[in-house]
Amino acid sequence: MIGRTGFGSSGKHISLLANHFKVSVKNPDEIFYQYSVSISSEDNRAIESKGLGRKIIDKLYQTYSSELSGKRFAYDGEKSLYTVGPLPRNKYEFMVVLEDSFAKRGSPSHDGILSESGKRSKRSFQEKTYKVEISYAAKIPLKSVSLALQGAETEKLQDAIRVLDIILRQQAAQRGCLLVRQSFFLDDSRNFTDVGGGVTGCRGFHSSFRPTHGGLSLNMDVSTTMILTPGPVIDFLKSNQNARDARSIDWIKAKKMLKNMRINTRHSNREFKITGMSEKPCNQQLFPLRVKKDDGTYEDQAINITVFDYFTKHRNIELTYSVYIPCIDVGKPKKPSYLPVELCSLVSLQRYTKALSTLQRASLVEKSRQKPQEKMRVISDAMKNYNYDDDPLLASCGISIEKQYTQVDGRVLEAPKLKVGNGEEFSPRNGRWNFNNKKVFTPTKIEKWAVVNFSAKCDASHLSRELINCGRNKGIFIDRPFSLMEEDQHNRRSGPVIRVEKMFDQILAKLPGAPEFLLCILPERKNSDLYGPWKKKCLSDYGVPTQCMCPVKITDQYLTNVLLKINSKLGGINSLLAIEQPSRIPLINDTPTMIVGIDVSHGSPGRSDIPSIAAVVGSHSWPLISRYKASVRTQSSKVEMIEGLFKPQADGTDDGIMSELLVEFYQTSNHRKPTQIIVFRDGVSESQFNQVLNIELDQMIKAYQHLGEVDVPKFTVIVAQKNHHTKLFQASGPENVPAGTVVDSKVVHPRNYDFYMCAQSGMIGTSRPAHYHVLLDEIGFSPDNLQNLILTLSYVYQRSSAATSIVAPISYAHLAAQQMGQFLKFEDLSENTYGKDSLTSVGTMPVPELPKLHEDVQGSMFFC
Template sequence: MSHTEKGDKTATPRRLPITRPRELGKRRQTIQLLTNHFKVSGNPTHDFFYHYNVDLKYEDDHPVIGQGVCRKVMKQLHETYASLLDGKQFAYDGDKSLFTSGPLPFATNDFDVVIDGDALSRKIATSQSPGADGSPGPSDKKRMKQAGQSKRFKVDITFTAKVPISAIALVLGGGQESENSQEVLRVLDIILRQHAARQNRLLVRQSFFRRDSDCIKLGGGVLGCQGFHSSIRPTQSGLLLNCDLSTTMVVEPGPVIAFLLSNQGVKDTSSIDWGKAKRALNKLRIETTHTKAEFRIVGLSENSCYNQTFPLKQKDGNGTVDVTVYDYFMDRWSMKLEKSAHMPCLNVGKPNRPTYLPLEVCRLVPLQRYKRSLSTSQRSKLVEASRQRPDQRMSKLYGELRANNYDSEPMMKECGISIVPDFTQVQGRVLEAPQLSAADGRQLYTPNGRWNFNKNVSNRAYLEKGIVSSLLHLILSLFKCLSQFDLQSMEKYSAVIQEIHKMKHQSPAKRVEDMFRQVNIAFGGNNPEFLLCFLPEKNSDIYGPWKRECLAQRGIVTQCLVPPPNVKDQYLTNVLLKINAKLGGLNSLLKKEITHAIPHVSRIPTIIFGMDVSHGSPGRDVPSVAAVVSSLEWPIISKYRASVCTLPPRQEMIKTLFKQDGDTDHGLIKDSLVAFLGKNNKPKPEQIIIFRDGVSESQFDQVLNDELGQIMEACKFFGDKHFGGNWFPKFTVIVAQKNHHTRFFLRNGVNNVPPGTVVDGVICHPRNYDFYMCAHAGIIVCSLWDYKANTLPCAP
C-alpha cells in the first residue's frame, strides 16, 4: 500500500512496510484442519553455515558441466579426503556452492579426485559401436581398456562467507527478511536436494522422482511420473517442511521403436515420419541391449541401417574398408537386424565423428523429462488419473515421508535438525458464499459456492449483424436455447457458411483465407460483428490462424467450439454465457455491488486492475503475452475491459504499463484510466486495487518497485494532463498464487474442505500479510496444472 502525506500536493507516493494484522480474522464459523506442513525441530549445533566456492575442472583444465558428474566427483572427494575435511559433512548444490555446519580446517585447498571410468559414466563408446571415421578406431583390446580407465579431476575449494543461522530466528519473530535468512533457507533446501540425489532420484527444482514411482500412461510415449515436492518455509509457528505430491512428464522407457510408434500414433514402422522422429529423439539417452553402454542421441543417419556405411580398419592394419552397419552387427555380434534394417540409425557420436546404432538394439532409459506441451487428450488423462480422495493423498504423503527418511541424511544429523512426521493442525474459517443477482433482480442461489444459470443473465448484449459458420442442426439447437436465454437479437444471424469440401485438404492459412472470401461475399466486403465457428476437433490446426485473422487483423469477436457428441442445454447455456461476456454483456452481479455494500470499495471511487503474463510452452522461444484488465462503471465492478501486449520470451515483469513518448503516454494503464472516466466526467479513482497473478515470492519486490512504480508514474502523468497534477490515489497490491503446494484436509480425511475456507495463521508467513483461501467448491478431487514448470502439483 502506498500513500502521500496530507496536504502535500507535490509529494511522491511512498510504499508502506508490509506487516501482518495484529489479530487474526474472526468472522464466520471456525473449522479444524490438517495441512501438509511438518515441523522442523531440533537445535542447531553451530552458529553459522560456512559457504565455500567450488571450482571443478577436468585434468586438462576444462570446466566440468553437468550436475550428475559434479555430484559424483564431490561424493568421491568426501570419501577420499574425509580426514582432510575433518570428518565434516557438506551440502553441495551440484554447481559452485558448498556449505558446512562448521568451518573446514582450511580457507582454501586443492584436491585431485580420481574416479573409475565405469563408475563415473556409462557413456564411453566401446568397440561395439561403429563410427564413421574408422571407428571402432583402435583395436578392441585398446578400446576395452579405455572404457575402464580412470578419470582425474581437479577441485578447488575456497571459503567465501559465513551465514548466521540465527538470521532465520529474526524472520520467525516477525522481523525483516534479509539475505542471510534467505541463504539459510537455501542451505536447508540444498540439503533436501542432496538427500534426493543420493537416492538417484530425478530432480526437478524442488520435486523428486524415483525410478519405481507410480506412472500414468498419457499416450504418445509420455508418462506422468508421480513424485514428491519438499521445501522448508518460515511460518508463524517456526520452520515447517512443506511436502506434497507432484507429477512431471517423462518419456516412456523401453525400445526406441516402440516409443516412436506410440509417439506418432501409428501401428506400422513404414508409417513413421522420420522428421518428427528426429525431433522427438533429440538429446534423449539410450542404453544398448547388447553392451549395456549408455549414449545420448544427437541425430539420425541419412541412410538406412542396411545402406549406411562407415570405414572399418582392417585387423591386419592395412587400411580401412567400408562396411554397412547391418553387416557389421551381423559379423561382429551375430545379430540379424530384422526390425530396423530399413530404418535410419541413431547417431550417438559427435558432429565430426558420428557413431551409428541400429534402433532395435537401443532402449530409452527411465526418468527422462518430456518438456514439450501436452495435447488436450494427454491433459485430460493426466487430470482423470490424478483424482484421489483426500485420505488417499494423506496416505501417500505419509508413505513418501517414510521413503525419504530425512533423519538418515548425514548433514541433517550434523546440523541437529529432524523432521516431525505429523501433519500440522490449523484452524480455518468458512466464509459464506457471495450472493449474486441475475436479470430482473433475480437472486441466484449459491449453496456450497455453486450456482446455475438457467435462462437469464444480468445484462444482455445486443448484436446487429453476425455470422454462424457450419453445422446447421446444432445452430438450430443453439438458437432454441438462445430464445429461452433471451439474448437480444442474437437470433437474427445474417448467414450460415460452410467450408467448401475441397478446401479441407489445403493448409490452415489457405482454408481461413477461403472462408473469409465467402464472408466478404456474404457481407459485401464489410466485417461482421461476431463469428461463431464450429471446428472439427480439439487442437485443430485451423484454430490459431482463424483467431489471428479474426482478432488481430479484423477486430471481430469470435467464439469457437467443438460440440460434444450429445449436446445438452447446459452446454449450450455455457457457450452463450461466454458469447454474452465477449459482446460486452454481464452474466451476473454481486448483490453487494447493487446495494453499494462492498467494504472499502463501494464508498470510495475505485478502479480494480488484474494483471498476468502467459508464456509459451516449455522449450518454445515465442513471445510472452501480458494482459491487463480493468474495471469500468464504478460502483459496479463486474464489468471489465482488457488490454494486451507482447513481451520478450519468458519475461514475467510487464515493462509497458507506462510508456512515455514525448508528451504522450502509450502504456496500458492510460487506456484503462480513460475508459474508467468515460465521456461523462465520472469521479476520478481515489484508490487503485491491483491483483497480480503468476509471480513467485522472489519477485514480490520487483512487482512493487517496477510494476507499481510504472503505475504510479502513469497516474502522475495522467493527473498532470487531466486533473491539473492534483491526483495521488492510494494503491493496494494483492498477489494471487494458485500453484503453491499447501493442501488442507478435514480430520476425517474423506471430504474436501468446504468452499470459502480461509486460513490466516500458524502456517502463514511470520511477517508478510498472506493467507490461504479455498475459494471454489471441489467438484472433483483433482489438481491444477502448472504450465511454467510442466509439473502437476497434486491438490485436493
Template sequence: MKHSEAGPSKALPPPPPVVPPSFVPVKVSGSNRTPMARRGFGTKGQRIPLLTNHFNVKLSSTSDHFYQYSVAFFYEDGNPVEAKGVGRKVLDMVENVYNSEMGGKGFAYDGEKTLFTVGPLPGTKLEFPVLLENLSTNRTARGGISDEVDTKRARRPPQSKSYTVKISYATKIPIQAIFNALQGQDSEQFSEAVRVLDVLLRQHAAKQECLIVRQCFFRDDPKNYIGIGGGVLGCRGFHSSFRATQAGLSLNIDASTTMIVRPGKVVDFLLENQNVRNIREIDWIKAKRTLKSLRIKSFPSNREHKIIGLSVKPCGEQTFSLKQKNGDSPSDAVEITVYNYYAKHHRIEVNQSRDYPCLDVGKPKRPVYIPLELCELLPLQRYTKALSNLQRASLVEKSRQKPRERMNALMGALKQSNYGADPVINSTGITISTTFTQVEGRVLDPPKLKFGSGGDLTFVEPAKKITCWAIVNFSARCNVDGLRRDLRRCSEAKGMDLEDAYDVIEESPQFRRASATVRVDKMVENMRKALPGPPLFILCILPERKNSDIYGPWKRKCLVDLGSRTQCIAPTKINDQYLTNLLLKINAKMDGINSLLSMEHLHSIPLVSQAPTIIFGMDVSHGAPGRSDVPSIAAVVSSRNWPFISRYRASVRSQSSRVEMIDGLFKPIAPDQDEGMIRELLEDFYLSTPRLKPENVIIFRDGVSESQFNQVLNIELEQIMAACKFLDESWKPKFMVIVAQKTHHTKFFQTNSDYNVPPGTIVDNKVCHPKYNDFYLCAQNGPIGTTRPTHYHVLLDQIGFSADQLQELVHSLSYVYQRSTTAISVVAPICYAHLAAGQMAQFVKFEDMSDSASSHSGSAAAGAGAGGFNQLPKLHERTRSSMFFC
C-alpha cells in the same frame, strides 16, 4: 442457484460526455517499498479444523553458520570439466578418499558450482586429485563400433579418468537468519540459509538415484508411472521445500508429476511414439529428433551411451573402417558393414535392425554405431516436448488424487525419503515431524447474487437486441439448423433478444485443406457476399476441439478488421447446459451482465462502494518453454461503470520474451502524451463513470514469485502511480496491491474425510508468513481431485481494509466471473487478464505482426516493442472496449 435474489433489471447509467483529464508531465521517481506486515486476522466464517501438507521442522544446530564454497573440476590437462553429472561422482570420491583432509565434514553439493558445510573446512583453499572409473564412455573401437561389443576389450579393466577438484571459500551464512525470520524480523540472508537446507534434500535424493527437477524428486518405480500414450509416461514424485511460517520452520511436501520417456527397447518406444504398428512405418527423420540426447544401455555389455543421431545408411549397408591385427602388428584397415561385423566377430545377427538406421552414440566427427535392437532406453529421462491434446487430457485425468489418497502418498514419500538416516542432514540438527500440521480454517458464506426478474434462469441485464448476426461453419460436422433453433429458444429463456441468424455460411469444400489464413480469408469473402453489412456478432463453428489452427487468424480477422464480436465453438454434444454456458459468454461479449453481487447492486461493498474505485487485474502470458523468438504478452483489465465491479475491459501489449515484469504500464512519448496501458484504462473508467476519477486503485497481480514482490511494488506500481500523476498531478488516489499465486504446493484436508474442503474455506494462520500479510482461499467447489487454494499476498494497503473486509472482497470477486454462476479459483480480474493475454497471444502464434500495427488494443501505433518484437494489432473501435476475452 442458492443464495441468490431476483429483482427487476436496472440499466446502468449512460456514459457521460467526453471530457478528457488534463495532462501534466511527471517524471517517475525511484522508491524502495517492501511488502506490508500483517495488521490482523480474519474472524468471520464457520470455524473448521484442517490438516495441511506442512511438516514441522526443528533446527538445533551446534554450529553458528553454514559455510559456502565454490567448487571447480578440471581434467588432467587442466581444462575445465563441462560435462553435467560428473560433479556428484567426483565429489563422492573426494568424500570417500579425503575424509580426513576435509576435516571429517560432510557437505551438500548443489549439482553445479557450489557446496555447503555445517562449520568450516580445514582451509579456505583445498585441492584434490581424483581418479574416477569411467564406466559409461563413448570410446570407439576400430573406427566405428562401440568397444563394448569387442570381447577382448570387454575383458580389460574399465578406463579411468583423472580429475582435479578445487574448493575455495566463498562466504558464510548465519543459521540465526532462519530464527530471525521465524520471529518476524527482516533477514536478507534467510533465503540463502533455507537454500542450504533445500540443497541438503536434493543431495539426499540424488544419492537415492532420484530424477531431480528443481525441488521435485522422482523415483524409478513402475508404481509411479502413468501411461499417457505416445511412448510418454507421467512419473509421480513429490516436491519438497522449507517454508517460514507462523508455526515455525516447516517442510512443505506435495505430489508432483513430470513427463519421462518409456524405458525399454528403443524400437518399441518409436512404434508407440509415432503410433505405428511396424518398424517399416517409422519416420526416421522424426525419430532422429525424438531420440537425440536420450541415454541408452547397450547389450551385451550394459554400457551407457548418449544418442547423438542416426546412421545415414541402414545397418546392413553402413560401413566403417576395421583395423585388422596380424600377430602383434596391425595391417591395413578394411571396410565392413555394421551388420557383418556383429555377425562375424560376435555371432550376433541383428536381423530386425538390418534394413534400418543404427544409433550413433559417438561424436560428430567420430561416429559410433550400435544396432537398434541391442539398445534400451534408460529410465527416468525427461520428455520435454509439448504434449498432444489427448496426452494432456489423459495426464490430467490419471494424475488426479482424492484428498485421502494424496495424504497417504505424501506420508509414504516422507517415510521413503528417510531423511533421518542422512548424516549431513543430521549434522545440521534438523528434525522433521512425521505428522501433518493442524490448522484452523474458516468457511465464509457465499455472497448473494442478483439475477434477472426470472431468478437465476435469467440475466440481470441482457444484451441489447442482437439483429444482424451470422453463423459460419468451418467444415465441422454439426446440426447447424438444430443449434440455430435451440440457441434462440434458450436465449429467450434467459431474457436475451436474439433474432434468428441472418445466414449460415458454410466453408467451400475446395478450401478445407488450405492454410488457416486462406480458409479464414475465403470465409470472410463469402460472408461479405451473403450479409448486408458487418455483422454485430458471429458464431464460429470450428472443426477441431482445442488448439484449432483457425482460431487465431479468425479472432484476429473479426476483432481487428471486421469489428465483429465472435464466439468460437467445437461442440460434441449440444444440450441445454451447453447452450446456457455458451449464452453466458455471448451476453458478456455483447455488453450484457449475467449476474451481479447483491451488495454490488445495493452499493454496499465496504470501502469500494463508498468512493470511486477501479480494480485492475494483471497477468503476463509467455510462449512455450525454450521459445525465445516468441514475445510475452502482458494484459491488464480494469473495472468500469463504478459502483459496479462486474464489467471489465482490457489493454494488451507484447514485450520481451520471458519477461514477467510489465513494462508498458506507463509510456510517455511527449510532454502531453502517454501511450501506456494504465492511461487507456483510466480514461475508460473516467468515461464509463460520471466523470469521476477513482479515489481507490486495487491491483491484483498474477504470476509473480515472492522474489519479485519488491519489483511489483517498486517498478510496476511506480509506473501506475506515474500514469495517474501524468493525467493530473493533483490527483492522489490510494493504492492496494495484492498478488495471487496458484502455482504453490500448500494443500488443505479435512480430518478423516474423503472430501475436499468446503468452498469459501480461508486460512490465515499457522502456515502463513510469520510477518507479512497473506492468506489462502479455496473459493471454488472441488468435486474432483484435491482442491488447490489460491495464495493471496497483500503487498500494500493504503485504503485501510480490515482483515475481514479484504478477505470477503477477494471471496466476492471470485463470484463475478461472467462465464460462471459459481465461484472460480481466483478473482475474476486475474482470470480475465489471463484470458485476454492468451487470446491476443494467438495473434502472434498464427500471423506475423505488422511493423505499423498498434502496440495494444486501444492506442496509436508505437512501432517495434521491447526485445525487437513487433507490436500487437490495434483492435477495431467496435470491439476495443468489449469483454472480447470472456
C-alpha cells in the same frame, strides 16, 4: 512488503490439516560454512555436469575424509558446498581419481559401437583424474531461522533455508532420483503414467523447508514432472509421431527429437548420448573396418563394410527392422559412431521439457488426480519412508521432523448473494449455482447474426434452433440467423488462413452489411488450427464479436454456458453481486475504485524465440466490479515484469497499457477518475515481489501522472499464486474443504501479510488454495474486508456459474493473453517474417507486435 496487520475473524470455524510437518531445531546456534567449489579435468576444462560433479565430490569425501576431520558435506551439484561448523582449513586443492569404463580407440569396439577409425578392442577401465579446489566463502548462522520465526527481518534467512533444502536434494540425489528444483522423482514404474506421444508423467514429491507463523516446517507434497517414455527407441518414435511402423517414421523429425537423449545398448549394456543419425540406412551406411590377422596384428588396409553386415556377420546379432532405417550416431561430429536403432533403448528419468498438447495435458490431469484422502496417505507414507531425521547433517544441527500433519484453524466465509434477471437474488451453494429457471441480469438482443460451419459433422440448422430456444428461456432474444454458411468441402484441404479467408469472402457476399455477431462451428474440439486465424479476422480486421464452439453433445447445460459467454461479449451481464447495485461494497462504494488483473504468459519451455504476452484487465463502469476491459501486448521473451504499462511517445502521448484502461474507466464511470486502484498480479515468485512494487507500480503511477493528475491514487497491490505446494484437508471427513475456506495463521509467513483461500469447491481431485500476498495496502482494508472482497471477486466471472479458484480479474487477464496469443502463431513464424536473426534472439531484435483489436470490440469482454 508490508507486515501482517492482523487476523481475520469472520466466517464459520473449521478444523483443517495442512501438509506442513513441524521441524524442531535443538542446536539453533550452529553455523553453516559455505565453500566455493571448482572442479576441472586434467586438461583444465571446467566440469559442468551436475551428475559427474556429485560423483567427484562423493569420491573426494571417501578419499580425504580424515583431512577434512570427517566433516559431512551438503553439495548443491554446482559451485557450492556447505558444512556444519568450519573445515580445518580455508583453502584446499585435491586430486580425485574416478574409474571410468570406456572403449579404447578403434573401429568397432567390443561394445559394437562403430567408429570411422581402425581397431577393435575390449572394454577397459581408465582412471580419470580431476582437480577440486575448495575455498571458504561465507558463514550462514542457523539462528537466522529462529530470529525470522520471532518476526525479525534477517538477511540470512533465505540462505539458511536454502542450505537445509540442499541437504534434502543431496539425499534424493544419493537415492538416484531425478531432481527438478525442490522435487525429486524415483525410477519406479508404479509412479509412471503414459500420456501419449512418447511422454510419461512421473509422480514424485516436492519437499522444502518453510518459515511459518507456527514455526519452521517441512512442506511435503506430491509432484509430477514429464519424462520421455523409457524403453526401445523405435517404440518412442512410433508413439511420438503416431506412426504405424518403422518405415512410416519421419527421420528428419526423429533426428531433431532424439538429439542429446541418453540411450542404453541392449547388446553391451552401456550408456551413450545421441549426437545425430546416419545419412544412409543401416544396410548402406559404410565405415572402414580394419581386420585382425591370426598373429593379433591388423591389416594395413581397412575394408569398407556396412553397419548391418558388421553386426550380423562379425557380432552375430540378428537385425530385423533396422535394415532399412538410419542408424543412431553416438560419436563426435568428425568421428561418428553408429548403432542400429533396435539395439537402443531410452534411459529412464530423462525430462521432457516441451509444452504438452491439449490431449496430453487432459490425459495427465485425468490420470494423476488424487482424492484428498489418497493424497494424504501418499504424503504420510513418503514422510515415513524417507527418514529425514537420520540425515547426519540434519542430526548435527539437532533437527528433527514430526510425522503428523499440522493442525490448522480455518474459517469458511459466507458466499456473496448474487442477483440475476427479474430482480431475483439467491445464495450460491458451495461455490456453485445454475441458470435453470433463471434469466440473465442484463440480456442482449441479437438480431443481425450468422452461423459459419467448418465442421462436416455438425448440423448448423438444428444447433441454431436449439440456441435460440435456450436463449429465450434465459431472457436473451435471438432472431433467426441471417445465414447458415457451410464450408465448401474443396476448401478443407487448404491451410487454416486460406480456409478462413474463403469463408469471409462468402460472408461478405451473402450478408447485406457487417453482422453484429458470428457463431463459428469448428471441426475439432480442442486446439483447432482455425481458431487463431478466425479470431484475428473477426476481432482485429472486422470488429465482429464471435463465439467458437464444437459441440459433442447438445445439452441445455452446454448451450447455457455458450450463451453466458455470448451475452458477456455483446455487453450483457449474466449475474451481479447483490451488493454491486446499489453499491454497498466496503471501501469501494463511496470512492471511485478500479480493479486491475495482470498476467504474463510465456511461450513453450525452451523456446526463447517466442515473445511473452502481457495482458492487463481493468474494471470500468464504477461502482460495478463485474465489467472489464483488456489490453494485451507482446514483450521480450521470458520477461516476467511488464514492459509496456507506461510508454511515453515522442509526440508527448502515452501509448501504454495503463493509460488505455484509465481512459476507459473515466469514460464509463460518469467522468470520475479512480482515486483507489486495487492490483492483482499473477505468476510472480517471492523473489520478484520487490520488482512488482519498484517497476510495475512505478509505471502505473507515471501513467496516471502523465494524464495531468497531481494526486496519485491509493494503491493496494496483491500477488496471487496458484503454483505452490500447500494443501488443506478437512480434519474430519474425506471431502475437499468447502468453498470460501480461508487460512491466515499457523502455515502462513511469520511476518509478511499473506493468506490462503479456497474460493471454489473441488469436485474432483484435491483443491489447491490460492495463496494471496499483500505487498502494499494504502487503501487500508481490514483483514476481514480484504478477504471478503477477494472472495466476492471470485464470484463475478461471467463465463460460468461457479466461483473461480483465483479472483476473476486474473482469470480474465489469463484468457485475454491466451486468446490474443492465438492471433499470431509465433511457433510458425518463418525466418523471413521478421528477419533472419529474430527467431534466435527476440530480446535483441524488435519483438513482433500483436495485431490491434478493432475499435468496435476494444472495450468489449471479447475474451469471455
